[in-house]
Amino acid sequence: MKGQGTVRRRVHLVRHGEVAYFDRSGQPHNPRDVPLTPAGLKQVEALAHHLAAVTIDRAVCSGLPRTRETAGILIAGRGLPLEEDEGFREIRGGRLRDLPADAIEERLAHAYAACGEEEGRFLGGDVFAVFARRVSAAFHRLVAAPDWRSLLLVAHDGVNRAILCDALGCGPAALATLEQDYACLNIIDLEPDGSGGWRPLVRTVNMTAYDPVKERLHATSMEQVVHSRRRV
Template sequence: MEKETIIDLMRHGEPEGGTLIRGWQDDPLSETGWSQMREAVSEPASWDRIISSPLTRCFRFAEELSEKLDLSLSTEDRLREIGFGEWEGRLPAELYEEHPEAISNFWRDPVKHTPPGAEPLEQFKLRVEAAWEDILSRHQGEHLLVVAHGGVNRLIIANVLGIPLVNLFRMEIPFAGISRLRIGGGIPRLVFHCGSDLV
């Protein structure tokens, strides 16, 4: 019988600068962000390895954790967040004030309403899903921690559950939030957790 693959998707903590429209902008974690992530894994699971987005807000924590737990760490460039183009680094409130219709349209239907200069959602989907398929192929039967971004983790969950791309932002993933996916045994499953029961 094929061994089940377990993947814990972890979003980075709060970056410096607070809540901005932040995709490829490479801000480090704030002190709060470091605390959020360390607290989220205060009782670590029995991971076999860690895979991280190369962006600083993910990789620096993944690097620290891999050294602490003596785990192999690799980066996957295709797990970078979606690029927001001209909206990068902007406060959502500013965008609602300056471009209320454009930002409302984006959240309602991000497939048809790409921000100026941004990465189209369909293109984002293709690169993240390619990375996901490669991860599953290379690490079958392992228990992985994948440290990435809100958009990336939403996309992977949507892929596994068959959620339409247009509904991607109906999922709310908090800073340092962890979502577990079990792959194998018929159908893939999203597992909800209570407290620190990640073992």
């Protein structure tokens, strides 16, 4: 990839496909173990078709089953190893069972509400600012590696938001504004900044191959979690 003689590298940043975070009784699954739903598989397959002609020379995921499964579909037939990096593990909330039953859905729907506060936490769990620093460090380590030109990185809603905040030069307060639908694609180009580093160029944000114009996507990512709880 070249722009007026400048060699650029490209990051294809993807969120995993749909998963079921709750069982049939409405109790939360362990988020470390949930696999893709049948709908999630179709979402990722649509993205795989979209990316079929795109060159990818390195593939990384967070290591959780839903990102391994998503990445495996996207790199099928490419002969690439899939690497795992725990630095891209999703933000962790507190225990929902500790919340009043009538407050769970409200808290879920507004899970990013405190992201602009200095000690704001995600659902009573991870501090947003600490989480954002962890993800930023992992992303910068990946960017510093010289062994790739076109990267696939499959991660999570919060992780992708943190990476986009880093690329856009805004702080954790912007986490709430950068929606990441299931199986969405973000594209970030990196060009040399003249001092040995890389300057990000954000090309695409939250593109969903299965619904490119978001005709059926109106709920936020956390509202989708609430809706999944109601459907059980």
